[in-house]
Amino acid sequence: MTASTTASITAPIKVDICVIGAGSGGLTVAAGASQLGVSVALVERDLMGGDCLNYGCVPSKALLAAGKAAHNIETAGRFGISGGLLEVDTKAVRQHVRGVVAGIAPHDSVERFRALGVNVIQGAACFKGRREIEVDGQTITARRFVIATGSSPMVPPIPGLDSVDFLTNETLFNYDQAMAHLIVIGGGPIGAEMAQAHRRLGSAVTIIEMARLLPNDDPELASVVHDCLAGEGVDIRTGVKVESVAGTDDGVAVTLDNGDVVRGSHLLLAAGRKVNLDGLNLDAAGIDHSAKGITVDGGLRTTNRKVYAIGDVAGGLQFTHVAGHHAGVVIRNALFRLPARAKAMAMIPWVTYTDPELAHVGLREEAAKAQFGDINILRFPFAENDRAQAERDTKGMIKIVTAKGGKVLGVSMVGPHAGDLLQPWVMAVNQGLNIKAMAGTIWPYPTFGEVGHRAAGSYFLPKLFTDRTRMIVRFLTKFG
Numbered sequence: 001m002t003a004s005t006t007a008s009i010t011a012p013i014k015v016d017i018c019v020i021g022a023g024s025g026g027l028t029v030a031a032g033a034s035q036l037g038v039s040v041a042l043v044e045r046d047l048m049g050g051d052c053l054n055y056g057c058v059p060s061k062a063l064l065a066a067g068k069a070a071h072n073i074e075t076a077g078r079f080g081i082s083g084g085l086l087e088v089d090t091k092a093v094r095q096h097v098r099g100v101v102a103g104i105a106p107h108d109s110v111e112r113f114r115a116l117g118v119n120v121i122q123g124a125a126c127f128k129g130r131r132e133i134e135v136d137g138q139t140i141t142a143r144r145f146v147i148a149t150g151s152s153p154m155v156p157p158i159p160g161l162d163s164v165d166f167l168t169n170e171t172l173f174n175y176d177q178a179m180a181h182l183i184v185i186g187g188g189p190i191g192a193e194m195a196q197a198h199r200r201l202g203s204a205v206t207i208i209e210m211a212r213l214l215p216n217d218d219p220e221l222a223s224v225v226h227d228c229l230a231g232e233g234v235d236i237r238t239g240v241k242v243e244s245v246a247g248t249d250d251g252v253a254v255t256l257d258n259g260d261v262v263r264g265s266h267l268l269l270a271a272g273r274k275v276n277l278d279g280l281n282l283d284a285a286g287i288d289h290s291a292k293g294i295t296v297d298g299g300l301r302t303t304n305r306k307v308y309a310i311g312d313v314a315g316g317l318q319f320t321h322v323a324g325h326h327a328g329v330v331i332r333n334a335l336f337r338l339p340a341r342a343k344a345m346a347m348i349p350w351v352t353y354t355d356p357e358l359a360h361v362g363l364r365e366e367a368a369k370a371q372f373g374d375i376n377i378l379r380f381p382f383a384e385n386d387r388a389q390a391e392r393d394t395k396g397m398i399k400i401v402t403a404k405g406g407k408v409l410g411v412s413m414v415g416p417h418a419g420d421l422l423q424p425w426v427m428a429v430n431q432g433l434n435i436k437a438m439a440g441t442i443w444p445y446p447t448f449g450e451v452g453h454r455a456a457g458s459y460f461l462p463k464l465f466t467d468r469t470r471m472i473v474r475f476l477t478k479f480g
Contacts, residue, residue: 023050025323026148362410
Protein backbone atom coordinates (compact mmCIF):
# COMPACT_ATOMS: atom_id res chain seq x y z
CA MET A 1 0.00 0.00 0.00
CA THR A 2 1.43 3.37 -0.97
CA ALA A 3 1.72 6.40 1.27
CA SER A 4 -0.82 8.27 -0.84
CA THR A 5 -3.33 5.42 -0.48
CA THR A 6 -2.91 5.41 3.31
CA ALA A 7 -3.43 9.16 3.41
CA SER A 8 -6.65 8.88 1.42
CA ILE A 9 -8.04 6.30 3.84
CA THR A 10 -7.36 8.36 6.96
CA ALA A 11 -8.01 11.82 5.50
CA PRO A 12 -10.61 13.75 7.52
CA ILE A 13 -14.07 13.92 5.99
CA LYS A 14 -16.29 17.00 6.21
CA VAL A 15 -19.96 16.73 5.20
CA ASP A 16 -23.27 18.47 5.72
CA ILE A 17 -24.95 15.40 7.24
CA CYS A 18 -23.44 12.28 8.75
CA VAL A 19 -25.83 9.37 9.28
CA ILE A 20 -24.82 6.65 11.73
CA GLY A 21 -26.62 3.41 10.92
CA ALA A 22 -27.75 2.03 7.55
CA GLY A 23 -31.08 0.58 8.56
CA SER A 24 -34.39 1.75 7.15
CA GLY A 25 -34.39 5.21 8.73
CA GLY A 26 -30.73 5.94 8.12
CA LEU A 27 -30.91 4.90 4.49
CA THR A 28 -33.95 7.11 3.92
CA VAL A 29 -32.19 10.16 5.37
CA ALA A 30 -28.99 9.47 3.44
CA ALA A 31 -30.75 8.96 0.10
CA GLY A 32 -33.07 11.92 0.54
CA ALA A 33 -30.36 14.32 1.66
CA SER A 34 -27.98 13.31 -1.12
CA GLN A 35 -30.64 13.71 -3.79
CA LEU A 36 -31.41 17.16 -2.40
CA GLY A 37 -27.84 18.17 -3.09
CA VAL A 38 -26.13 18.10 0.31
CA SER A 39 -23.00 16.10 1.09
CA VAL A 40 -23.68 12.94 3.09
CA ALA A 41 -21.57 10.38 4.92
CA LEU A 42 -23.21 7.11 5.94
CA VAL A 43 -21.52 4.96 8.58
CA GLU A 44 -22.49 1.30 9.10
CA ARG A 45 -20.62 -1.19 11.26
CA ASP A 46 -22.47 -4.29 10.07
CA LEU A 47 -24.90 -5.05 7.21
CA MET A 48 -26.56 -2.51 4.95
CA GLY A 49 -30.31 -2.63 5.40
CA GLY A 50 -30.06 -3.14 9.14
CA ASP A 51 -32.23 -5.44 11.20
CA CYS A 52 -35.34 -5.14 9.04
CA LEU A 53 -33.77 -6.49 5.86
CA ASN A 54 -31.36 -9.00 7.35
CA TYR A 55 -32.88 -10.28 10.59
CA GLY A 56 -36.37 -8.87 11.01
CA CYS A 57 -39.29 -7.83 8.85
CA VAL A 58 -38.17 -9.33 5.54
CA PRO A 59 -36.92 -12.80 6.55
CA SER A 60 -39.64 -13.28 9.16
CA LYS A 61 -42.41 -12.56 6.65
CA ALA A 62 -40.73 -14.87 4.12
CA LEU A 63 -40.69 -17.66 6.72
CA LEU A 64 -44.31 -16.94 7.65
CA ALA A 65 -45.24 -17.21 3.96
CA ALA A 66 -43.61 -20.64 3.80
CA GLY A 67 -45.51 -21.71 6.90
CA LYS A 68 -48.78 -20.47 5.43
CA ALA A 69 -48.14 -22.41 2.23
CA ALA A 70 -47.67 -25.57 4.28
CA HIS A 71 -50.81 -24.81 6.29
CA ASN A 72 -52.83 -24.28 3.10
CA ILE A 73 -51.81 -27.74 1.88
CA GLU A 74 -52.78 -29.35 5.18
CA THR A 75 -56.14 -27.56 5.31
CA ALA A 76 -57.07 -27.79 1.59
CA GLY A 77 -59.75 -30.29 2.53
CA ARG A 78 -62.07 -27.44 3.51
CA PHE A 79 -62.38 -26.72 -0.22
CA GLY A 80 -62.87 -30.37 -1.17
CA ILE A 81 -59.24 -30.68 -2.28
CA SER A 82 -56.71 -33.26 -1.12
CA GLY A 83 -53.27 -31.70 -0.68
CA GLY A 84 -51.43 -34.96 -0.23
CA LEU A 85 -48.63 -35.71 2.21
CA LEU A 86 -46.85 -32.60 3.47
CA GLU A 87 -43.07 -32.65 3.12
CA VAL A 88 -40.91 -29.82 4.45
CA ASP A 89 -37.31 -29.39 3.33
CA THR A 90 -35.87 -27.14 6.05
CA LYS A 91 -32.79 -26.16 4.05
CA ALA A 92 -34.89 -25.28 1.01
CA VAL A 93 -37.21 -23.17 3.18
CA ARG A 94 -34.24 -21.25 4.55
CA GLN A 95 -32.91 -20.82 1.00
CA HIS A 96 -36.27 -19.30 0.09
CA VAL A 97 -35.91 -16.88 3.01
CA ARG A 98 -32.37 -15.92 2.05
CA GLY A 99 -33.43 -15.56 -1.57
CA VAL A 100 -36.06 -12.99 -0.59
CA VAL A 101 -33.47 -11.02 1.37
CA ALA A 102 -31.01 -11.22 -1.52
CA GLY A 103 -33.65 -9.93 -3.92
CA ILE A 104 -34.17 -6.78 -1.86
CA ALA A 105 -30.56 -6.25 -0.76
CA PRO A 106 -29.35 -4.39 -3.91
CA HIS A 107 -31.75 -1.56 -3.12
CA ASP A 108 -29.97 -1.08 0.22
CA SER A 109 -26.46 -1.85 -0.98
CA VAL A 110 -23.21 0.08 -0.63
CA GLU A 111 -22.99 0.26 -4.42
CA ARG A 112 -26.42 1.87 -4.83
CA PHE A 113 -25.80 4.49 -2.18
CA ARG A 114 -22.38 5.36 -3.50
CA ALA A 115 -24.00 5.76 -6.90
CA LEU A 116 -26.40 8.22 -5.27
CA GLY A 117 -23.40 10.24 -4.12
CA VAL A 118 -23.35 9.06 -0.51
CA ASN A 119 -19.93 8.50 1.06
CA VAL A 120 -20.46 5.07 2.63
CA ILE A 121 -17.99 4.23 5.39
CA GLN A 122 -18.00 0.76 6.90
CA GLY A 123 -16.99 0.66 10.54
CA ALA A 124 -18.09 1.57 14.08
CA ALA A 125 -18.69 5.23 14.89
CA CYS A 126 -17.54 6.88 18.11
CA PHE A 127 -18.19 10.51 19.04
CA LYS A 128 -15.08 12.53 19.84
CA GLY A 129 -16.89 15.81 20.37
CA ARG A 130 -20.17 17.59 19.71
CA ARG A 131 -19.64 17.67 15.94
CA GLU A 132 -17.08 14.98 15.33
CA ILE A 133 -16.92 11.19 15.18
CA GLU A 134 -14.18 8.70 14.49
CA VAL A 135 -14.51 5.52 12.45
CA ASP A 136 -11.51 3.18 12.55
CA GLY A 137 -9.12 6.11 12.93
CA GLN A 138 -10.85 8.30 10.36
CA THR A 139 -12.34 11.58 11.53
CA ILE A 140 -15.71 12.77 10.24
CA THR A 141 -17.04 16.23 11.03
CA ALA A 142 -20.53 17.31 10.03
CA ARG A 143 -22.91 20.21 10.40
CA ARG A 144 -25.51 17.71 11.60
CA PHE A 145 -25.55 14.08 12.68
CA VAL A 146 -28.38 11.55 12.58
CA ILE A 147 -28.13 8.53 14.90
CA ALA A 148 -30.07 5.60 13.46
CA THR A 149 -28.36 2.59 15.00
CA GLY A 150 -31.50 0.58 15.72
CA SER A 151 -31.88 -2.16 18.31
CA SER A 152 -30.82 -5.75 18.97
CA PRO A 153 -32.41 -8.74 20.68
CA MET A 154 -32.18 -8.55 24.44
CA VAL A 155 -30.63 -11.51 26.23
CA PRO A 156 -32.37 -11.72 29.62
CA PRO A 157 -30.37 -12.54 32.75
CA ILE A 158 -31.63 -16.12 33.10
CA PRO A 159 -29.48 -18.45 35.20
CA GLY A 160 -27.82 -21.08 33.01
CA LEU A 161 -28.38 -19.22 29.75
CA ASP A 162 -24.67 -18.61 29.30
CA SER A 163 -24.06 -22.37 29.21
CA VAL A 164 -26.58 -23.37 26.51
CA ASP A 165 -26.95 -22.69 22.82
CA PHE A 166 -29.81 -20.40 21.91
CA LEU A 167 -31.17 -18.56 18.90
CA THR A 168 -32.32 -14.98 18.41
CA ASN A 169 -33.83 -13.31 15.36
CA GLU A 170 -30.26 -12.51 14.31
CA THR A 171 -29.30 -16.19 14.03
CA LEU A 172 -32.63 -17.93 13.44
CA PHE A 173 -32.89 -17.43 9.68
CA ASN A 174 -29.47 -18.87 8.90
CA TYR A 175 -30.14 -22.02 10.92
CA ASP A 176 -30.70 -24.81 8.39
CA GLN A 177 -31.42 -27.77 10.67
CA ALA A 178 -34.88 -29.11 11.44
CA MET A 179 -36.11 -28.40 14.96
CA ALA A 180 -37.95 -31.18 16.74
CA HIS A 181 -39.23 -28.93 19.54
CA LEU A 182 -38.65 -25.18 19.60
CA ILE A 183 -39.07 -23.40 22.93
CA VAL A 184 -39.77 -19.68 22.53
CA ILE A 185 -39.18 -17.37 25.50
CA GLY A 186 -41.38 -14.35 24.91
CA GLY A 187 -44.95 -14.07 23.63
CA GLY A 188 -44.77 -10.73 21.85
CA PRO A 189 -45.04 -10.28 18.07
CA ILE A 190 -41.70 -11.95 17.26
CA GLY A 191 -42.37 -14.89 19.54
CA ALA A 192 -45.92 -15.41 18.29
CA GLU A 193 -45.00 -15.12 14.61
CA MET A 194 -42.02 -17.45 14.79
CA ALA A 195 -43.90 -19.94 16.93
CA GLN A 196 -46.68 -20.25 14.35
CA ALA A 197 -44.29 -20.40 11.40
CA HIS A 198 -42.24 -23.22 12.90
CA ARG A 199 -45.31 -25.13 14.08
CA ARG A 200 -46.73 -25.06 10.57
CA LEU A 201 -43.39 -26.22 9.20
CA GLY A 202 -43.45 -29.32 11.37
CA SER A 203 -41.83 -28.44 14.71
CA ALA A 204 -43.40 -28.88 18.09
CA VAL A 205 -43.45 -25.42 19.70
CA THR A 206 -43.86 -24.08 23.23
CA ILE A 207 -44.23 -20.35 24.04
CA ILE A 208 -43.33 -19.15 27.53
CA GLU A 209 -44.64 -15.67 28.42
CA MET A 210 -44.75 -14.01 31.84
CA ALA A 211 -47.87 -11.96 30.99
CA ARG A 212 -50.34 -12.97 28.25
CA LEU A 213 -49.79 -13.58 24.58
CA LEU A 214 -49.33 -10.27 22.73
CA PRO A 215 -49.59 -8.20 25.93
CA ASN A 216 -49.48 -4.82 24.17
CA ASP A 217 -52.56 -5.50 22.04
CA ASP A 218 -56.26 -5.40 22.78
CA PRO A 219 -56.86 -8.44 25.04
CA GLU A 220 -60.16 -9.33 23.37
CA LEU A 221 -58.51 -9.55 19.96
CA ALA A 222 -55.23 -11.02 21.19
CA SER A 223 -57.23 -13.91 22.62
CA VAL A 224 -58.33 -14.80 19.07
CA VAL A 225 -54.68 -15.19 18.04
CA HIS A 226 -53.99 -17.17 21.23
CA ASP A 227 -56.81 -19.60 20.46
CA CYS A 228 -55.75 -20.00 16.82
CA LEU A 229 -52.14 -20.79 17.72
CA ALA A 230 -53.27 -23.18 20.44
CA GLY A 231 -55.65 -24.81 17.97
CA GLU A 232 -52.72 -25.46 15.63
CA GLY A 233 -50.86 -27.23 18.41
CA VAL A 234 -48.66 -24.50 19.91
CA ASP A 235 -48.25 -25.07 23.65
CA ILE A 236 -48.72 -21.61 25.19
CA ARG A 237 -47.60 -21.13 28.81
CA THR A 238 -48.63 -17.67 30.05
CA GLY A 239 -48.39 -16.06 33.46
CA VAL A 240 -45.17 -17.88 34.26
CA LYS A 241 -41.53 -16.84 34.55
CA VAL A 242 -38.40 -18.69 33.55
CA GLU A 243 -36.29 -19.55 36.59
CA SER A 244 -33.39 -21.24 34.82
CA VAL A 245 -32.27 -23.12 31.73
CA ALA A 246 -29.92 -26.06 31.39
CA GLY A 247 -28.50 -28.16 28.61
CA THR A 248 -29.62 -31.74 28.10
CA ASP A 249 -28.36 -34.61 25.98
CA ASP A 250 -30.78 -33.72 23.20
CA GLY A 251 -31.33 -29.99 23.68
CA VAL A 252 -32.42 -27.74 26.52
CA ALA A 253 -34.60 -27.82 29.63
CA VAL A 254 -36.40 -24.69 30.84
CA THR A 255 -37.53 -24.58 34.48
CA LEU A 256 -40.52 -22.33 35.26
CA ASP A 257 -41.46 -20.64 38.51
CA ASN A 258 -44.50 -22.92 38.88
CA GLY A 259 -42.22 -25.97 39.02
CA ASP A 260 -42.83 -27.16 35.46
CA VAL A 261 -39.90 -28.14 33.28
CA VAL A 262 -40.23 -27.72 29.51
CA ARG A 263 -37.82 -29.80 27.45
CA GLY A 264 -37.04 -29.05 23.84
CA SER A 265 -34.43 -29.38 21.14
CA HIS A 266 -33.91 -25.65 20.48
CA LEU A 267 -34.36 -22.37 22.31
CA LEU A 268 -35.38 -19.02 20.77
CA LEU A 269 -35.12 -15.80 22.76
CA ALA A 270 -37.83 -13.28 21.87
CA ALA A 271 -38.05 -11.45 25.18
CA GLY A 272 -37.63 -7.88 24.00
CA ARG A 273 -35.01 -5.64 22.43
CA LYS A 274 -32.34 -3.19 23.56
CA VAL A 275 -31.26 -0.05 21.75
CA ASN A 276 -27.83 -0.05 20.09
CA LEU A 277 -25.83 2.66 21.86
CA ASP A 278 -22.68 0.75 22.85
CA GLY A 279 -19.48 2.35 21.65
CA LEU A 280 -21.04 5.60 20.44
CA ASN A 281 -19.58 7.59 23.37
CA LEU A 282 -22.64 9.84 23.45
CA ASP A 283 -21.45 11.71 26.55
CA ALA A 284 -18.60 13.20 24.53
CA ALA A 285 -21.21 14.79 22.26
CA GLY A 286 -23.41 16.07 25.11
CA ILE A 287 -26.25 13.68 24.25
CA ASP A 288 -28.52 12.57 27.09
CA HIS A 289 -29.52 8.92 26.97
CA SER A 290 -30.64 5.95 29.05
CA ALA A 291 -31.08 2.23 28.61
CA LYS A 292 -34.41 2.98 26.93
CA GLY A 293 -32.92 5.22 24.27
CA ILE A 294 -31.72 8.70 23.41
CA THR A 295 -33.60 11.70 24.78
CA VAL A 296 -35.24 13.63 21.92
CA ASP A 297 -37.74 16.46 21.56
CA GLY A 298 -40.78 16.46 19.32
CA GLY A 299 -38.61 17.21 16.30
CA LEU A 300 -36.25 14.32 17.18
CA ARG A 301 -33.38 16.60 18.21
CA THR A 302 -31.18 15.36 21.02
CA THR A 303 -29.76 17.51 23.80
CA ASN A 304 -27.02 18.32 21.30
CA ARG A 305 -29.04 20.47 18.90
CA LYS A 306 -26.89 19.45 15.93
CA VAL A 307 -27.67 15.74 16.44
CA TYR A 308 -30.92 13.90 15.73
CA ALA A 309 -31.94 10.38 16.78
CA ILE A 310 -34.47 8.34 14.80
CA GLY A 311 -36.03 4.91 14.83
CA ASP A 312 -35.55 2.48 17.69
CA VAL A 313 -32.83 4.53 19.43
CA ALA A 314 -35.31 7.41 19.88
CA GLY A 315 -36.99 5.35 22.59
CA GLY A 316 -40.47 4.94 21.13
CA LEU A 317 -42.23 2.23 19.14
CA GLN A 318 -39.73 -0.05 17.41
CA PHE A 319 -41.09 -0.43 13.89
CA THR A 320 -39.55 0.06 10.48
CA HIS A 321 -42.35 2.39 9.41
CA VAL A 322 -41.69 4.56 12.47
CA ALA A 323 -38.05 4.89 11.43
CA GLY A 324 -39.18 5.88 7.94
CA HIS A 325 -41.54 8.48 9.38
CA HIS A 326 -38.77 9.82 11.60
CA ALA A 327 -36.49 10.12 8.56
CA GLY A 328 -39.01 12.40 6.87
CA VAL A 329 -39.28 14.55 9.99
CA VAL A 330 -35.49 14.97 10.14
CA ILE A 331 -35.23 15.87 6.46
CA ARG A 332 -37.88 18.57 6.88
CA ASN A 333 -36.24 19.89 10.03
CA ALA A 334 -32.58 19.70 9.07
CA LEU A 335 -32.73 20.58 5.37
CA PHE A 336 -35.86 22.66 4.88
CA ARG A 337 -35.83 24.25 8.36
CA LEU A 338 -39.50 23.43 8.77
CA PRO A 339 -40.94 22.90 12.28
CA ALA A 340 -41.80 19.25 11.70
CA ARG A 341 -42.67 16.98 14.61
CA ALA A 342 -42.94 13.23 14.92
CA LYS A 343 -46.44 11.85 15.23
CA ALA A 344 -47.72 10.82 18.63
CA MET A 345 -47.56 7.12 19.46
CA ALA A 346 -51.35 6.84 19.24
CA MET A 347 -51.16 7.74 15.55
CA ILE A 348 -48.71 4.93 14.74
CA PRO A 349 -50.19 1.68 13.40
CA TRP A 350 -48.73 -1.74 14.05
CA VAL A 351 -49.37 -5.25 12.81
CA THR A 352 -48.53 -8.71 14.11
CA TYR A 353 -48.31 -11.02 11.10
CA THR A 354 -49.68 -14.18 12.63
CA ASP A 355 -52.56 -15.94 10.90
CA PRO A 356 -54.97 -14.31 11.59
CA GLU A 357 -53.15 -10.98 11.55
CA LEU A 358 -53.65 -8.53 14.40
CA ALA A 359 -53.51 -4.82 13.56
CA HIS A 360 -54.08 -1.64 15.55
CA VAL A 361 -54.03 2.15 15.34
CA GLY A 362 -55.12 4.85 17.77
CA LEU A 363 -56.46 4.50 21.29
CA ARG A 364 -57.47 1.18 22.77
CA GLU A 365 -60.71 0.88 24.70
CA GLU A 366 -59.18 1.48 28.15
CA ALA A 367 -57.18 4.55 27.09
CA ALA A 368 -60.13 6.02 25.22
CA LYS A 369 -62.38 5.68 28.29
CA ALA A 370 -59.76 7.33 30.49
CA GLN A 371 -59.39 10.26 28.09
CA PHE A 372 -62.91 10.76 26.75
CA GLY A 373 -65.17 9.06 29.27
CA ASP A 374 -68.27 8.30 27.21
CA ILE A 375 -67.25 6.25 24.15
CA ASN A 376 -68.81 3.83 21.69
CA ILE A 377 -67.47 0.39 20.82
CA LEU A 378 -68.42 -0.99 17.40
CA ARG A 379 -67.72 -4.60 16.46
CA PHE A 380 -68.27 -6.71 13.38
CA PRO A 381 -67.12 -10.31 12.92
CA PHE A 382 -65.44 -11.74 9.83
CA ALA A 383 -67.84 -14.67 10.14
CA GLU A 384 -70.60 -12.39 8.77
CA ASN A 385 -68.49 -11.20 5.81
CA ASP A 386 -69.34 -12.88 2.50
CA ARG A 387 -65.77 -12.86 1.15
CA ALA A 388 -64.50 -14.45 4.34
CA GLN A 389 -67.16 -17.13 4.02
CA ALA A 390 -66.20 -17.78 0.39
CA GLU A 391 -62.55 -18.26 1.35
CA ARG A 392 -63.31 -20.24 4.51
CA ASP A 393 -61.34 -17.68 6.52
CA THR A 394 -63.81 -16.35 9.06
CA LYS A 395 -61.90 -16.00 12.32
CA GLY A 396 -61.68 -12.55 13.83
CA MET A 397 -63.41 -9.20 14.04
CA ILE A 398 -62.95 -5.45 13.76
CA LYS A 399 -63.32 -3.30 16.85
CA ILE A 400 -63.78 0.46 16.44
CA VAL A 401 -63.62 2.98 19.28
CA THR A 402 -65.35 6.32 18.73
CA ALA A 403 -66.01 9.38 20.84
CA LYS A 404 -69.59 10.23 21.77
CA GLY A 405 -69.92 12.45 18.71
CA GLY A 406 -68.57 9.79 16.35
CA LYS A 407 -64.91 10.79 15.97
CA VAL A 408 -62.82 7.68 15.27
CA LEU A 409 -60.39 7.28 18.18
CA GLY A 410 -58.92 3.85 17.55
CA VAL A 411 -59.33 0.67 15.56
CA SER A 412 -58.15 -2.86 16.27
CA MET A 413 -58.66 -5.75 13.90
CA VAL A 414 -57.88 -9.44 13.99
CA GLY A 415 -58.53 -11.45 10.89
CA PRO A 416 -57.38 -12.22 7.35
CA HIS A 417 -55.29 -9.40 5.80
CA ALA A 418 -55.88 -7.18 8.85
CA GLY A 419 -52.67 -5.22 8.22
CA ASP A 420 -53.86 -4.19 4.76
CA LEU A 421 -57.47 -3.66 5.84
CA LEU A 422 -56.35 -1.29 8.62
CA GLN A 423 -54.95 1.31 6.23
CA PRO A 424 -58.11 3.41 5.61
CA TRP A 425 -58.64 3.41 9.36
CA VAL A 426 -55.10 4.72 9.89
CA MET A 427 -56.11 7.71 7.79
CA ALA A 428 -59.36 8.06 9.74
CA VAL A 429 -57.51 8.21 13.06
CA ASN A 430 -54.72 10.45 11.78
CA GLN A 431 -57.12 12.88 10.08
CA GLY A 432 -59.62 12.90 12.93
CA LEU A 433 -62.46 11.65 10.71
CA ASN A 434 -65.96 11.01 11.95
CA ILE A 435 -67.42 7.53 11.66
CA LYS A 436 -69.98 9.06 9.30
CA ALA A 437 -67.28 9.44 6.64
CA MET A 438 -66.42 5.73 6.82
CA ALA A 439 -70.06 4.60 6.91
CA GLY A 440 -70.95 6.81 3.95
CA THR A 441 -68.17 5.50 1.71
CA ILE A 442 -69.02 2.88 -0.91
CA TRP A 443 -66.92 -0.24 -0.37
CA PRO A 444 -66.71 -2.84 -3.16
CA TYR A 445 -68.47 -6.19 -2.72
CA PRO A 446 -67.42 -8.84 -1.91
CA THR A 447 -64.29 -7.75 -0.06
CA PHE A 448 -62.87 -8.36 3.38
CA GLY A 449 -62.87 -4.57 3.85
CA GLU A 450 -66.63 -4.57 4.20
CA VAL A 451 -66.22 -5.65 7.83
CA GLY A 452 -65.16 -2.07 8.56
CA HIS A 453 -68.04 -0.60 6.58
CA ARG A 454 -70.58 -2.77 8.37
CA ALA A 455 -69.10 -1.90 11.75
CA ALA A 456 -69.20 1.81 10.90
CA GLY A 457 -72.80 1.56 9.78
CA SER A 458 -73.80 -0.06 13.05
CA TYR A 459 -73.03 3.25 14.79
CA PHE A 460 -76.27 4.69 13.36
CA LEU A 461 -78.57 1.72 13.89
CA PRO A 462 -79.71 2.66 17.42
CA LYS A 463 -80.73 6.09 16.10
CA LEU A 464 -82.37 4.76 12.93
CA PHE A 465 -84.73 2.06 14.19
CA THR A 466 -86.51 3.96 16.95
CA ASP A 467 -90.19 4.59 17.67
CA ARG A 468 -89.70 8.20 16.59
CA THR A 469 -88.30 7.33 13.16
CA ARG A 470 -91.00 4.72 12.65
CA MET A 471 -93.62 7.32 13.44
CA ILE A 472 -92.07 9.74 10.93
CA VAL A 473 -92.02 7.08 8.21
CA ARG A 474 -95.67 6.15 8.86
CA PHE A 475 -96.64 9.80 8.71
CA LEU A 476 -94.83 10.31 5.39
CA THR A 477 -96.54 7.30 3.84
CA LYS A 478 -99.86 9.18 4.09
CA PHE A 479 -98.70 11.53 1.36
CA GLY A 480 -98.39 8.81 -1.27
